[in-house]
Structures are given as C-alpha cells and as structure tokens.
Amino acid sequence: MALPEEPSWDLYRTLLAVLEEGSLSGAARQLGMTQPTVGRQVETLERLLGVPLFTRSQLGLAPTDAARVLRPHAEQLRAAAAALSRAVGGSADEVRGSVRITAAEVIGIEVLPPILASLRDAHPGLELELVLSDRVQNLLQREADIAVRMVQPTQDALVVKRVGRIGLGLHARADYLARRGTPATMADLDGHALIGFDTEAPFIRLMQEDLPVHRGMFSLRTDSNLAQLAAIRAGFGIGFCQNALARRSGDVVRVLADHVALHLETCIVMHEDLRDVRRYRVVFDALVEGLSRHVDVT
Template identity: 35%
Template sequence: MTFAWDDLRFVLAIGRSGNLAAAATALSVNHSTMFRRLNAIEASIGAKLFERLATGYRPTEAGQRLIEAAERMETEALALDRDLTGRDTRLSGQLRVTCSETLGLKVLTPLIRSFRDRHPGIVVELSVDNRQVDMARREADVAIRATRPAEGDLFGRKIADIHWGFFAARDYLARRSRPKILSALGGHDLIGWADNAPQTKAGAFLQRQVPRATFGFRANGFVSQYAAARAGLGIALLPIYLAAEDGELVPVLGRVADLVTEMWIVTHRSLKDTARVRTFMDDVGNGVKREIARLSR
C-alpha cells in the first residue's frame, strides 16, 4: 500500500502528542477532523495504529512503524527545504524569528521596524517564546536566545553579555528600608519564580544568595516579574536592559558582579547564506548588540 504524506503527517502528530486534541492544534485542524482521518487511515490499511487508553493514544506495533517512517520522511523534507531556502539570494519572503519575552518587549520590535523599512520585501514573523525551539524542524529561521548553541548543526555568534541587577519601585523603597548589602535582602519582599517555571541562572542565583528570603510574589517569566516590581510588590532580579530607563524603578545594590549571562543569535547552518537570514542576522544582530550595551551602561 502507498501512503500519502498527508496521512503520515496525521499519524506522526498523534504519535508525538499522545492525544487527538494536541495533535489537532499542531496541525491547525479541529478534533473531529483528526478523529475521522485516523479512523479512515486505519480502515484503509486494515490495522489499528493506536490503542485508545484513558491516558491517551499509545501506538501499536503498526502505528510505531508508521511513525518512524513519517519521521524519516519529515527529516528528508526539512533537509530539502533548508537546502533550497539556503540557496535563496532574494531579499524577500518570510522570515521566522524567535526571541525571549524580555527582548521582544524592550529591544527587538523597533529594530525589526527599521529592518522592514530597509527591506520591505521580507515579512518577519516573530514568535516570543522562552523555550529553546527546534531549528532543525524549522520552528524558526533565526533565534535570539540566552544560551550558547550546543547543537552541531547551528551557526551563530554571541551578540551581548547580559548584566543583572535588583530593582524596586520608588514607593516600595519609601515604605521599606533600602537594603545596603546582599544579605539584607532577606528582610525584604522578593519577587521570585513560580514552582512550575523553567530553571534560570538568575533564579538559581537568587535561591543560592538569599535562601531564606520572603517571596511575596512569584511568576514564571521576567516580564511578569518586571511588572510586579513596578507595581511595588517587592524587589526583583532583572536583566538591566529591561529595567533601564524606567522611571518607576530604582536600582538596588548596583550591578550583580557574579551574574552575567550571554545572548546569541543563531540559525541552522544550511540557512546561514540565505540572503534574508544573513541580512537579518547582520543588521538586527548588530542593533541588538548596540541597544543592550547602551541600556546596560
């Protein structure tokens, strides 16, 4: 029997997510469409591909073989797509970019506006996402992220060192004594990380340096912590570029000498010579470097 890629795509989505609802979301179809397509595929081959369990859909032996075949086909299709895109010399087309919420809020959007003014044929699609996306699967063409790329198929460069500091609202400091040393933070309301938040170097530093601090507010992202600090909920450890030039916030204790993180701009190695990717990485990457340096002085 010959399988259409579209059928295999449905099987792969269910295999990856383990349930129809998440698979439907991944493929931008509704739940009933997923249900009908799976039943039709199983009927056409005369075999069950998934066991329907209370906990989700578990692939049968036949289903697992199809999932593995679909993964191989997807890998080849993505490699071909990257290869063809990598030969593109036009300064036009779609460019998918991902960055953290803090960078998107404070720095990147104005730089993208300037980039679009110079290159109106390039349509930038920005995904603000704190997770590390899969560049090999073309979840993004360019990523600006806080970690040095460990994957061998990525190409990029460090564009900034990120410096950190404690910040609080003026009215909070008017109500409470201003801490003069790091250990004095234990007597203050601190803004920390929610239990389900991803681990960050800043969060680990906070727990290590102020282990008995009172956390009056917790959130799973820096933008929420920044907003909480502005609202007077406590003292927050933030990237300096995020809090800089904000008249509502006051730096406390100065720059944290023992906490410096990095910012990298990366792409898949096969896309590095694509005109729109190369131009964005040069123009916007250099712009981010300048803005971070200016705001961190």
C-alpha cells in the same frame, strides 16, 4: 509483493492537532476541517500503521503509547514542512519571503519590536514570524530559522554570532523602596516582598552557585520572566530583571548593585545552510546590530 501504503504528511498533521487539542472537534477547528474528516484521517493513520493511537475517556481522547512516540516525529515533520514553505518564499538574492525568529519572552516583547519594525521598513518584502518561548528551539530540525539565545550553542552546523552580555540585577520601583526602605546588604532583604522563580531551571541553578536564593524566600513565584518584570514595574517588591529594561522604565531603581551582578551571554544563531540566502543574512545582521545596543548594560 506490494509495499504498504506510506502515510502522508497530512495524516501526521492531523494526529498532531488531535494531540495538541485533545479532541477531534478542537483539531478540526485548528485545521479548518470538519470533525468527521479529522476522525476519518485518524482512523486511516491507525489502519496504515497497524496500531491504535487514541482511546476514549471521560476527559476526551487519551493518546496511546504509540501516539506519544510519534508526537516528536510529527512535530519535526511540521517544522520541516514550514521550513520548506519559507524556503520557496523568495530567491537567494532577494530580501523577500518568510523568516522565522525565536526568542525568549522578555527579549521578544521588550527588545525586538523596534528592531523588527526598522527591518520591515527597510525591506517591505519580508514576512517575519516571531516565536516567543523560553524553550530552546531546535534550529537543526528547522523549528526556527534564526534564534536569539541566552546560552552559547553547542551544536555543529550553526552560524553563531556572540553579541555580548546582558546585565541582570535586583530592582524595585522607587515608591516601593520609599515605603519599605532600600536594602544595603543581602541580609536586609529579609522582610521585603521578593519576586522570583517557581521551579529551578538550569540558569537558576547556575545563579545559585553565586547567590543564596531559593524558592521559599519569594513572596511572588513565577517562571515567567515577563511576569516578574511586570510585578517589579507594578511596585510589588524587589526582583531580578535586565538592567537595560529597568533603566528604560524610569521609576525602577537598582538595589544591591555591589552584591548582585549577573550576566546572560547573548548570541544570534542560524543554520549554516541559510547563510548564503540574502533575506536570512539581512535579518541575522539586523538582530546582531540591534541586540548589540541592548547588551553590556552593567
């Protein structure tokens, strides 16, 4: 008996694009295809799998349960395909080809650019891909090659280098404090415009073990650390930011340093299969060296 035809990666890539864009036209733009081609590929995948993947609604294409189940597997296929492309981008002995780095927004925008610029100057054959997300990318599934992590990884099969602790504290712009007064105790924060989180992430829950902070006390709530930093620099009020970044700003002042002193453990991580490929090792070492200059600012 003939085996059923196995769906190709191209079909799963199309499925993922439709899931992400919510329409055939959006997926066509993302993939550089025509809308009818995308529609035919979805129909082909449905036929091969024997299940419907989308239903039409007033809001566009609605994924079925089968499509939602397939999505994380399609994302893994995409990550694996990208990793394969990067793997053949240079030999094991060359510092040439693509390296995909993931980091949190603040680190990626405020700290990494000069490190990456120096790295690229030293190794012009490198092609660097920077993924900024506060979601922890899965290195075991090769969503990225190297990660800057603010938590100690627990998975096996990873090379981990702890570079130190990044100090966090409460800060405000000097002219804000001149207008509103500088708090001397935690109780003095009452009446100040405070900047903080919107939802309780795991780090927030850990912070709450030592500090009596809650969502309702903030005048500006956002889960973007980058937006919080921008608000502090704009003089909105008092908020949390990395001490090194506050010092760099010049006009941002730390407050209540004796009462609020938090730290983020900082690690550089990569899959152990990459440790002997020179371009990954060079990027890994450059990140360790560069981030070491940023940590331990208390």
